[in-house]
Amino acid sequence: MKRIIVWLRNDLRVHDNPVLDWAAKYGGKTKEILPVYSIDPRFTTRRVEKYDTQKCGPLRARFLLETLENLRTNLEALGSHLLITLEKPEDFLPLLISENADNTLVYQEEICKEELDVEKAVKDAMASKKAKVQGIWGSTIYHRDDLPFKPAEYLPHIYGKFREKTEGTRVRAILPTPKKGELAFPAKKNDLITKTSSFLPDLVKDLGYPKDSLPPQDPRACYDFKGGEDAGLKRLKEYLWDTKAVAQYALTRNQLLGSNYSSKLSPWLALGALSPRQIYHETRKFEDKHRKNESTKVFVDELFWRDFNRYWCMRYGTKVFFEYGIYDRTYYDWKTNMDIINRWRQGKTGMPLIDALMRDMNATGFMPNRGRMVVACYLTMDLKQDWRYGAHYFEEKLIDHDVQSNYGGWAFSSGIGPGRVLVFNSVKQSRDFDKNGEYIKSWVPELKRVPTEYIHEPWTMPLTLQVACKTKIGEDYPKPIACEKYVKTGSAGAGAAKKVVKKRSKSASSD
Numbered sequence: 001m002k003r004i005i006v007w008l009r010n011d012l013r014v015h016d017n018p019v020l021d022w023a024a025k026y027g028g029k030t031k032e033i034l035p036v037y038s039i040d041p042r043f044t045t046r047r048v049e050k051y052d053t054q055k056c057g058p059l060r061a062r063f064l065l066e067t068l069e070n071l072r073t074n075l076e077a078l079g080s081h082l083l084i085t086l087e088k089p090e091d092f093l094p095l096l097i098s099e100n101a102d103n104t105l106v107y108q109e110e111i112c113k114e115e116l117d118v119e120k121a122v123k124d125a126m127a128s129k130k131a132k133v134q135g136i137w138g139s140t141i142y143h144r145d146d147l148p149f150k151p152a153e154y155l156p157h158i159y160g161k162f163r164e165k166t167e168g169t170r171v172r173a174i175l176p177t178p179k180k181g182e183l184a185f186p187a188k189k190n191d192l193i194t195k196t197s198s199f200l201p202d203l204v205k206d207l208g209y210p211k212d213s214l215p216p217q218d219p220r221a222c223y224d225f226k227g228g229e230d231a232g233l234k235r236l237k238e239y240l241w242d243t244k245a246v247a248q249y250a251l252t253r254n255q256l257l258g259s260n261y262s263s264k265l266s267p268w269l270a271l272g273a274l275s276p277r278q279i280y281h282e283t284r285k286f287e288d289k290h291r292k293n294e295s296t297k298v299f300v301d302e303l304f305w306r307d308f309n310r311y312w313c314m315r316y317g318t319k320v321f322f323e324y325g326i327y328d329r330t331y332y333d334w335k336t337n338m339d340i341i342n343r344w345r346q347g348k349t350g351m352p353l354i355d356a357l358m359r360d361m362n363a364t365g366f367m368p369n370r371g372r373m374v375v376a377c378y379l380t381m382d383l384k385q386d387w388r389y390g391a392h393y394f395e396e397k398l399i400d401h402d403v404q405s406n407y408g409g410w411a412f413s414s415g416i417g418p419g420r421v422l423v424f425n426s427v428k429q430s431r432d433f434d435k436n437g438e439y440i441k442s443w444v445p446e447l448k449r450v451p452t453e454y455i456h457e458p459w460t461m462p463l464t465l466q467v468a469c470k471t472k473i474g475e476d477y478p479k480p481i482a483c484e485k486y487v488k489t490g491s492a493g494a495g496a497a498k499k500v501v502k503k504r505s506k507s508a509s510s511d
């Protein structure tokens, strides 16, 4: 008898799942398969003292629990089950080894240090009990082994070159969902580990999040995110087939309001509740059936950023977390002023667009892509604060947090990553992408009476007007954090500040 222990990680789905597919096909018919997920405290409630953050905030933890519940239901429909434990995987997985069986553990390989450390601990623990261990690649559109180079050794240094070099690389077909009975769970499931067998942990009682830590569902949220592959597949269908919004993506993707300006698929992708390959093939199908246009092309291009970030982290290892990044750009000379960092985190900087974006993320766990670039650039390029205080905060708050895309995105936005250094002017971004201040007014209600012409720079309002619209800057809404670029000279000062940054980086460009 073979026993296959399937350690599920960021691959929480039954569709196009290479690990489940491997388990279904491996070792003939006399076998039993045990899918397991560990809610590891090191990746959930642990506090990261240095950055004063938590690894996973309650919104993402709730999304994870919903995902696990849905996965268990879908596995049960296939005649299987999902064991859930709160113990560390290296402690729990060896307990599943059967003395009367030939044991193998199979899992999806990860990329970054913390995940690799856990992987090593699990491998050691299993090896000490003489179980076999099988890692499987599965988190990208292009399979690692199909790339025309070995990403751990070489990677084109910028995204555009990555796309050029990988053009023509095949995207493997979607794997079939295992058929009913192919994932045979041990017959005496309740004898196995009663505690974990039917256990679906509670956010407060079991995971230890404070009772009132979950903000109520915010009616301003751009989307009603619910965890689980069923909800992810529903959203994919909605975005592609029902609304055909993907056909407008190039025109809408920089907007800040509404559910269809972008796909909103990232939270499901981050936990592997959606397969990136499934999205890729479905988009190609959409192009064949309806239309292939600039928007569908840009959408696929954006999806491949996710692959690039993964291979970038694989190529540079722990350097991607370094203070001055993979190129050691020490000229940035980051500051760490917790007062400034906390004002940024809380959405109280006095810069309306920045505050709106941060409050949106704090309340809903999501922020539009344009916004992520703008707030990251503001914290690092304008306020000169250490980018890691921003990245760790995003890690806590985002429901789509994904180590590679988050740290890649921060490196890119703070000038220490791959490609051109983009220096944004937050006021210009505000005027360009929230022309009438609708997004600002929805998230910063203190400014709702401010006339549109002042909404992007309320500190320039004459005092008489501040009184007339009952919005005194410094009392009802904060004065902006001192920053030469905006405060001394208003947005006109942006040019001077841009020059400073340009001098430091030859490849800099600004927007």
Ligand SMILES: Cc1cc2nc3c(=O)[nH]c(=O)nc-3n(C[C@H](O)[C@H](O)[C@H](O)COP(=O)(O)OP(=O)(O)OC[C@H]3O[C@@H](n4cnc5c(N)ncnc54)[C@H](O)[C@@H]3O)c2cc1C
Residues within 6 Å of the ligand: 253, 262, 263, 264, 265, 266, 267, 269, 270, 302, 303, 304, 305, 306, 309, 367, 368, 369, 370, 372, 373, 376, 394, 398, 400, 401, 402, 403, 405, 406, 407, 409, 410, 413
């Ligand atoms: C500072 C910063 C931090 C970020 N942190 C994360 C993160 O933790 N998790 C995460 O998934 N994305 C992150 N991103 C990338 C991007 O902002 C989100 O993927 C995107 O906003 C998700 O919304 P969407 O699903 O509607 O994307 P869409 O615009 O509809 O794009 C479709 C998919 O393509 C991928 N994608 C799009 N843009 C990017 C990008 N720039 N980098 C990588 N993948 C991309 C995502 O998987 C996304 O779901 C970050 C970007 C920045 C600048």
